Amino acid sequence: xxxxxVAGGSKKDWPQIDFSDYAFFVGVDRGGLLLLKxxxxxxxxVGDFDSLSQEERLLVEKKAKRSQTxxxxxxxxxxxxxxxxxxxxxxxxxxxxxxxxGGRLDHFLANLWLPMEARFQPxxxxxxxxDEQNTISYYLPGEYTVKRExxxxxxxxxxxxxxxxxxxxxxxxxxxxxxxxxxxSYASNEFVGETAMFSFDSGVIAVIQSKD
Amino acid sequence: xxxxxVAGGSKKDWPQIDFSDYAFFVGVDRGGLLLLKxxxxxxxxVGDFDSLSQEERLLVEKKAKRSQTxxxxxxxxxxxxxxxxxxxxxxxxxxxxxxxxGGRLDHFLANLWLPMEARFQPxxxxxxxxDEQNTISYYLPGEYTVKRExxxxxxxxxxxxxxxxxxxxxxxxxxxxxxxxxxxSYASNEFVGETAMFSFDSGVIAVIQSKD
Numbered sequence: 001x002x003x004x005x006v007a008g009g010s011k012k013d014w015p016q017i018d019f020s021d022y023a024f025f026v027g028v029d030r031g032g033l034l035l036l037k038x039x040x041x042x043x044x045x046v047g048d049f050d051s052l053s054q055e056e057r058l059l060v061e062k063k064a065k066r067s068q069t070x071x072x073x074x075x076x077x078x079x080x081x082x083x084x085x086x087x088x089x090x091x092x093x094x095x096x097x098x099x100x101x102g103g104r105l106d107h108f109l110a111n112l113w114l115p116m117e118a119r120f121q122p123x124x125x126x127x128x129x130x131d132e133q134n135t136i137s138y139y140l141p142g143e144y145t146v147k148r149e150x151x152x153x154x155x156x157x158x159x160x161x162x163x164x165x166x167x168x169x170x171x172x173x174x175x176x177x178x179x180x181x182x183x184x185s186y187a188s189n190e191f192v193g194e195t196a197m198f199s200f201d202s203g204v205i206a207v208i209q210s211k212d
Numbered sequence: 213x214x215x216x217x218v219a220g221g222s223k224k225d226w227p228q229i230d231f232s233d234y235a236f237f238v239g240v241d242r243g244g245l246l247l248l249k250x251x252x253x254x255x256x257x258v259g260d261f262d263s264l265s266q267e268e269r270l271l272v273e274k275k276a277k278r279s280q281t282x283x284x285x286x287x288x289x290x291x292x293x294x295x296x297x298x299x300x301x302x303x304x305x306x307x308x309x310x311x312x313x314g315g316r317l318d319h320f321l322a323n324l325w326l327p328m329e330a331r332f333q334p335x336x337x338x339x340x341x342x343d344e345q346n347t348i349s350y351y352l353p354g355e356y357t358v359k360r361e362x363x364x365x366x367x368x369x370x371x372x373x374x375x376x377x378x379x380x381x382x383x384x385x386x387x388x389x390x391x392x393x394x395x396x397s398y399a400s401n402e403f404v405g406e407t408a409m410f411s412f413d414s415g416v417i418a419v420i421q422s423k424d
Contacts, residue, residue, distance in 0.1 A: 104345055105345075105348065118393075136317065187318035
């Protein structure tokens with residue numbers, strides 16, 4: 001089951017979305033309104049909704065099949081709450097998050113690092129962040145094959161933590177059991193075929209496919 | 213001495229820049245051309261210049277007081293090379309980097325994490341990344357006072373590594389000796405006065421001041 005989670009970032013940064021790919025739609029704060037404006041159902045709305053006008057807020061409350069109102073001052077971000085609630089409902093779903101990049105970089109980093117939290121790590125392979133130019137997937141130690149997305153040119157291995165024995169195969173630039181002591185973005189690598197392989201022994205890696 | 217380093221990202225993401233604040237201008241690849249178009253001197257140009265037309269490239273080569281041409285296939289990014297060269301020339305300078313955010317997130321992360329590399333860590337307090345909405349400064353363990361920028365509302369403590377005993381004072385949200393086991397963005401904090409204090413005992417923190 002595929003779920004689309006729309007965070008509150010600007011719609012101009014969204015990727016191309018085929019809404020028919022998704023069976024359940026989650027809106028975070030302003031993201032709920034954006035989903036309704038696209039003519040989509042709003043299966044779950046989460047947020048304090050303080051970025052909406054009274055009228056917009058009433059619309060979201062009326063149309064949302066479920067909603068969870070958060071406090072304005074709280075420890076978790078609305079996106080964290082939405083992801084937690086979504087995974088409670090559908091622990092095996094694939095979740096694509098849009099509206100989570102661009103603009104304020106403290107927000108982007110909070111979103112980038114979401115899947116590393118202990119509560120979300122068991123679901124790390126099910127979570128993908130997408131925007132107009134980038135697709136971000138997450139990996140725990142192991143050996144993997146990455147499939148090239150048709151519209152993407154670049155392939156990056158972003159070590160979000162120290163990483164041991166990073167090995168890259170079947171790509172333009174190769175590594176053999178590289179030790180990575182601090183977070184490092186091995187950017188601008190490229191596929192040479194339709195897939196690339198990589199492996200590592202400890203840490204967390206975000207693989208980013210991107211285009212100019 | 214203040215140095216402006218212009219990386220190759222789009223000019224639309226630049227902050228407001230008062231060029232008279234800077235005494236030395238570094239252009240990375242397309243960034244060199246952008247500096248010339250602003251009517252600024254180009255004291256150092258670094259890059260493989262493959263993003264420029266033949267005509268643009270000739271202009272950069274003619275106008276640059278120094279230049280360092282990198283190979284298209286290399287281990288370091290052009291921004292890494294430019295920062296290294298700049299710090300060799302002026303090891304005590306304050307370096308503001310623009311054009312390093314937005315667009316491809318593998319590039320942004322490479323830039324975000326630059327100051328954590330062993331070769332740049334001794335200079336970590338001298339390096340600032342800026343764009344239209346964000347100012348990013350870097351800190352090694354210690355106790356610090358952050359001064360509010362006039363146009364910024366939000367204050368975030370982004371732990372780029374695990375961090376021990378993070379304490380936040382004089383701000384809207386407080387922490388007392390918090391243990392941070394994975395990279396975490398404490399986003400959307402706010403100043404309550406003109407300064408805020410924080411301290412920590414291990415790791416690296418990026419402080420981001422931002423506005424909507």
